[in-house]
Amino acid sequence: MALRESGEDYLESIYVLSKRQGTVRSIDVAEYLGVTKASVSKAMATLENSGYVEMGKRDVHLTERGLEIARQMWERHCFFVGLLEDAGVSPEVASQEGCHMEHCLSEESFEKLRSMLGREDVAGPTTEA
């Protein structure tokens, strides 16, 4: 069951928020992504069904599988945002637009692009939120 762009965004935001604040609730994701809590509720149900997240009483967390994707997305996010910022794009715009670019490439293509552009330093998953 392939993940769509929006699913990847949800996973990524759970990942970022959990690094930032420990536990993550639906409402946090909703605020972070700028969608309603109903949307998050629906999306979480789907993602849980597909084995990407698990929902506790009052929190959501990534499974192994979900974490892998989330980390990958975040890595790409940082890469593209860094690239755009280096090109002179403002951080706000770079962040907005990077958000979309991160979903366009296969893992293989992304690695090739990154290695050609030689930005391994700023693109790792360890970059802070």
Next chain:
Amino acid sequence: MALRESGEDYLESIYVLSKRQGTVRSIDVAEYLGVTKASVSKAMATLENSGYVEMGKRDVHLTERGLEIARQMWERHCFFVGLLEDAGVSPEVASQEGCHMEHCLSEESFEKLRSMLGREDVAGPTTEA
């Protein structure tokens, strides 16, 4: 009335096909994009309403407004495909994935990125289809 990704794809394909063969019919667009003629028919109605295309008896053509966007998209397409190919991605995959990247950036950001990466040579709108 903002254009969506799919709308931009339709405009771009009309542009490419018109360079390739002169006049463009709906069916050509359908084959080029791999969608049904019904989908094209619907999309053309919308694009005509918004002033991006005009439909003759048996052809479609871009308005000034549509042409501007189509050219821009094609320019970006060539840029991203070239970039990916240079990175070692196969032409087929590069073309597929470049198709999505071209919709992510604002004009301003794209220009900045292009000028930083210095690929003006291959990214112009004069590149052949």
Next chain:
DNA sequence: ACGTTTTGTGAAACACGGCTAACTTTTAGT
């Protein structure tokens, strides 16, 4: 412990962009 506020869920609706199927219109072969 009670009531208020916050958080989460469920139902119904909508927009979008595809599809199929049936139909109409145009084009083209003979």
Next chain:
DNA sequence: ACTAAAAGTTAGCCGTGTTTCACAAAACGT
């Protein structure tokens, strides 16, 4: 000119991902 094929349109459906609104459940202040 007639018929058959090709092209275009229309109507209706589906999946995805939103929304709003109403409600349920949990958390929190006092």
